[in-house]
Amino acid sequence: STPHPPCVGGGGGVGVVIGTDSMGRHVVEHLAEGGPASVSGQVQVGDIVTAINNEGVATASLHEVRSLLRGDVGSNVSVSLERPSPSTTSPTKVVVSVMRRTIDQLASSRGVSPGMDE
Secondary structure, three states, X not given: OOOOOOOOOOOEEOOXXXXXXXOOOEEEEEEOOOOXXXXXXXXXXXXXXXXXXXXXXXXXXXXXHHHHHOEOOOOEEXXXXXXXXXXXXXXXXXXXXXXXXXXXXXXXXXXXXXXXXX
């Protein structure tokens, strides 16, 4: 059988790198400069991804989260985030809608392989 690409979906992404923290939460580790998430001004490194298109991702694998962020270029994706707040015990909740762009454009702006951008 032919191996599948690391993340299946359309050729578009929102320009974030997602990782998993010590508690198993999906965390924004990097924003691609000029990518849709960065340009929105609403996504920050350290934000915890809680849902994508209203689908909770707490029990999803990292691969599933990355695949949900991918899609057709020009399509919108809604990302629900929790932002840890140093001044309060409860995180700030943010819902961001961003339009996916071509992954190759994002990758070339960062100098990394296209598979790294979601």
